[in-house]
Amino acid sequence: MTNVTVKYLMVFSQITQKRKEVIPISEGMTLQDLIEVLYAKYGRKFKKVFGKDLGHRSALITINSEVKEISYILNPGDEILISHIVGGG
Amino acid sequence: MTFDYGGYAGKTLRVDLSKGKILKETQSKPRVEKYLGGRGADAKILFDELEPNINPLNSDNILCISTGPITGLLGPTTGRINVATKSPLTEIYGNSNAGSDWGSELKYAGYDNIIIKGKAPKPVYLCIDDEHVELKDAAHLWREGIFEATLALQEEQRGYDTKVAAIGPAAENGVLFCSIIFNLWDSAGRTGTGTVMASKNLKAITVSGSGELKVADPDRYLEIVRDGWLGILNDPGFLTGEHQALGTPICVNWGNAQGWLPTRNFRETTFEGADSISGEEFRDKYSTRSSPIPGGRACMSCPNRCKRFGRIESGKYAGTRGAIEFEGIAAFGSKCGVSDLEAVFHAYTLANDYGMDCVSCGNAIATFMELVEEGILEDVDKLGLKFGNADAMVEMVHRIANKQDKLGSLGALGAYKAALKIGKNAVDYTTSIKGMDTIACDPRVAKGFGLTYAISSRGSDHLRTHVVFEMIRMPPEIGKELFGSEKACDLMSYDGKVRMVLWHENLAAITDSIGSCRFMHGSYYAQYPVPELLGKLHNKKEVNSIKYHDWISAATGMKIDYKKLLDIGHRIVNIERALNTRFGIRRKDDMLPKKFSEPIKKGPRKGQSFPKEQLEKMLDEYYTNRGWDLKTGLIKKSELIKLDMKEVLDDLDKENLVK
Numbered sequence: 231m232t233n234v235t236v237k238y239l240m241v242f243s244q245i246t247q248k249r250k251e252v253i254p255i256s257e258g259m260t261l262q263d264l265i266e267v268l269y270a271k272y273g274r275k276f277k278k279v280f281g282k283d284l285g286h287r288s289a290l291i292t293i294n295s296e297v298k299e300i301s302y303i304l305n306p307g308d309e310i311l312i313s314h315i316v317g318g319g
Numbered sequence: 320m321t322f323d324y325g326g327y328a329g330k331t332l333r334v335d336l337s338k339g340k341i342l343k344e345t346q347s348k349p350r351v352e353k354y355l356g357g358r359g360a361d362a363k364i365l366f367d368e369l370e371p372n373i374n375p376l377n378s379d380n381i382l383c384i385s386t387g388p389i390t391g392l393l394g395p396t397t398g399r400i401n402v403a404t405k406s407p408l409t410e411i412y413g414n415s416n417a418g419s420d421w422g423s424e425l426k427y428a429g430y431d432n433i434i435i436k437g438k439a440p441k442p443v444y445l446c447i448d449d450e451h452v453e454l455k456d457a458a459h460l461w462r463e464g465i466f467e468a469t470l471a472l473q474e475e476q477r478g479y480d481t482k483v484a485a486i487g488p489a490a491e492n493g494v495l496f497c498s499i500i501f502n503l504w505d506s507a508g509r510t511g512t513g514t515v516m517a518s519k520n521l522k523a524i525t526v527s528g529s530g531e532l533k534v535a536d537p538d539r540y541l542e543i544v545r546d547g548w549l550g551i552l553n554d555p556g557f558l559t560g561e562h563q564a565l566g567t568p569i570c571v572n573w574g575n576a577q578g579w580l581p582t583r584n585f586r587e588t589t590f591e592g593a594d595s596i597s598g599e600e601f602r603d604k605y606s607t608r609s610s611p612i613p614g615g616r617a618c619m620s621c622p623n624r625c626k627r628f629g630r631i632e633s634g635k636y637a638g639t640r641g642a643i644e645f646e647g648i649a650a651f652g653s654k655c656g657v658s659d660l661e662a663v664f665h666a667y668t669l670a671n672d673y674g675m676d677c678v679s680c681g682n683a684i685a686t687f688m689e690l691v692e693e694g695i696l697e698d699v700d701k702l703g704l705k706f707g708n709a710d711a712m713v714e715m716v717h718r719i720a721n722k723q724d725k726l727g728s729l730g731a732l733g734a735y736k737a738a739l740k741i742g743k744n745a746v747d748y749t750t751s752i753k754g755m756d757t758i759a760c761d762p763r764v765a766k767g768f769g770l771t772y773a774i775s776s777r778g779s780d781h782l783r784t785h786v787v788f789e790m791i792r793m794p795p796e797i798g799k800e801l802f803g804s805e806k807a808c809d810l811m812s813y814d815g816k817v818r819m820v821l822w823h824e825n826l827a828a829i830t831d832s833i834g835s836c837r838f839m840h841g842s843y844y845a846q847y848p849v850p851e852l853l854g855k856l857h858n859k860k861e862v863n864s865i866k867y868h869d870w871i872s873a874a875t876g877m878k879i880d881y882k883k884l885l886d887i888g889h890r891i892v893n894i895e896r897a898l899n900t901r902f903g904i905r906r907k908d909d910m911l912p913k914k915f916s917e918p919i920k921k922g923p924r925k926g927q928s929f930p931k932e933q934l935e936k937m938l939d940e941y942y943t944n945r946g947w948d949l950k951t952g953l954i955k956k957s958e959l960i961k962l963d964m965k966e967v968l969d970d971l972d973k974e975n976l977v978k
Contacts, residue, residue: 237594239572239573239576239597239599240559240561240564240565240569240572240573240598240599241559241560241561241564243599243603244564249594249599249603279559284555284558284559285555285794285853285857286555286791286792286793286794287555287556287558287559287791287792290576290792292576294923295576295578295589295922295923296923311576313572313573313576314559314561315556315790315791315792316556316559316561316562316569316570316573316791316842317556317570317573317787317790317791317841317842
């Protein structure tokens with residue numbers, strides 16, 4: 231068993247009550263699998279703010295600073311960042 | 320209604336500080352018909368009345384402060400106030416805008432705008448209390464910081480019911496990038512408007528108003544405003560609730576994730592310490608609900624409530640408290656390589672109390688850090704001036720505000736003028752355009768922002784367009800429909816970006832001229848026709864949106880449709896260009912600094928640049944759409960005629976400044 235680091239920005243850090251955590255992964259685990267793990271762990275509210283109902287403003291996931299497909303197979307040491315898409319400063 | 324159009328208070332206050340004279344004039348009907356108010360009206364006043372060749376700190380310079388027709392009314396954001404003058408920092412058109420309730424109060428007192436000329440023989444403040452307007456002695460407030468001056472004036476007047484616009488001691492010391500700060504926290508930060516106010520010996524303007532405003536068609540107005548409210552409340556970006564939770568500091572981690580967060584004076588575009596200075600960090604460690612006022616605060620009639628407050632309870636900077644915004648965090652944080660949020664928050668609050676623009680102040684410090692590291696500037700004051708040194712960064716804020724010693728005096732000039740004085744190739748390390756420092760988004764990554772910086776009428780600036788469209792993964796179909804390219808939605812694509820900038824720039828000119836907030840049409844996209852296009856794409860039956868054209872029409876009684884609205888925006892951009900041509904601005908000035916044509920050296924955006932040839936190509940397209948001469952950048956006569964700006968054409972023609 232090896233690990234990835236998941237970083238939570240914005241409202242995701244409020245729901246999870248943490249800014250980052252280390253999550254174990256198994257061989258062949260995909261990004262979709264990881265999202266299912268997080269849904270199960272953090273429940274309805276996490277799923278809601280993550281979900282598709284915000285359209286183009288739904289959650290954005292980058293892995294090692296790049297946007298990846300949902301079928302991406304996780305590698306040990308990957309840094310996964312979960313945020314909303316925002317703008318304006 | 321005392322004025323022909325609704326929404327307006329109907330009067331202009333004209334103040335001659337040299338003579339101590341105050342006149343109340345009827346608002347100019349032709350001016351508001353063509354330029355609405357706020358930024359547009361101020362640019363026209365400066366074009367008509369300002370001698371272009373004066374030193375900006377000469378008493379003949381003019382300071383304009385203006386509201387718009389919807390300022391102070393019910394509606395989705397009606398709290399912005401505009402300030403304009405000849406900038407001492409850039410020596411061209413200077414202009415800044417703040418969100419507050421000061422402008423509303425001015426209108427309730429009966430005035431749409433103030434035009435200030437001359438210089439008082441001794442420090443004064445302008446006291447406006449409904450119809451009673453007078454200049455009062457401010458000797459006891461001179462040298463006081465923003466917080467003390469504001470609170471003292473509120474005590475002298477009607478307490479919190481009196482709204483205060485004040486300048487700080489840095490402006491009095493002649494620091495070239497000082498702000499006018501409204502009601503403690505809301506800053507017209509950029510281009511040194513506060514320095515001009517100080518040069519006139521005008522410490523503050525207090526306003527107490529008890530009057531009312533009327534709209535032309537109340538029933539229609541309520542319908543339009545309801546549509547607008549629902550437009551913003553149903554906007555997908557607004558629904559995330561992120562701005563309400565974190566305010567603009569949300570952009571620290573987000574900008575870092577997208578790889579456009581300026582780091583170490585734009586050497587890099589990702590900062591390893593971003594999370595330590597992020598909005599999330601501020602929320603979790605410093606955000607307050609009880610002090611000094613509730614943790615989130617809104618401008619007049621705004622659902623967004625983006626202003627975040629906090630305090631440091633213990634340690635070196637204990638007692639630091641106030642509001643914080645993204646631009647200041649980046650300026651004192653990532654740009655200086657400082658990852659200590661307490662030091663950043665402290666520097667930010669100091670700059671506000673001194674009355675300095677955080678962006679220009681932080682940029683000057685970051686530039687000096689790089690120049691010292693490159694061996695171009697000597698750390699003569701032995702501050703340990705290098706990236707990451709938080710103590711040196713905080714000390715420089717004090718020194719710049721007080722023009723203390725060599726580095727403080729240099730910093731007070733702003734990065735660009737300081738670099739010119741330092742000589743060698745120091746200018747190559749600045750990011751200034753038309754003399755103004757670049758904000759916290761690297762244009763080598765965000766291409767629409769890059770073009771905006773180059774063409775902005777007040778020098779390097781994102782707010783002339785706020786093309787957040789390219790950052791938010793908008794459906795490609797919307798990019799195609801609005802800007803002719805599906806790739807307009809891609810951050811690093813150049814396709815469709817000129818049209819995207821033009822549309823946003825026209826709407827931004829409107830927003831700033833009516834008194835509404837940029838977030839309504841850029842950042843969020845509640846402005847017509849974006850919700851309609853998204854609704855069509857997602858087969859939604861009911862769609863609400865903010866329709867500026869209907870809103871202005873219902874408020875004022877003018878007949879403005881969407882096309883005419885965009886034409887007015889185009890006219891406002893052109894009056895600013897006309898003014899800038901008098902200040903010597905030509906095509907060569909619509910540029911990006913050398914730094915941005917060089918590739919990013921490391922990080923996820925490694926290799927990205929904004930090549931000069933690419934910018935020139937985009938400028939050709941932009942100029943063609945604006946009706947400007949491709950070679951010189953002067954406005955074409957035919958464009959001014961088309962825009963019903965004959966009086967501007969006649970003046971420029973006499974000066975040989977049109978093509």
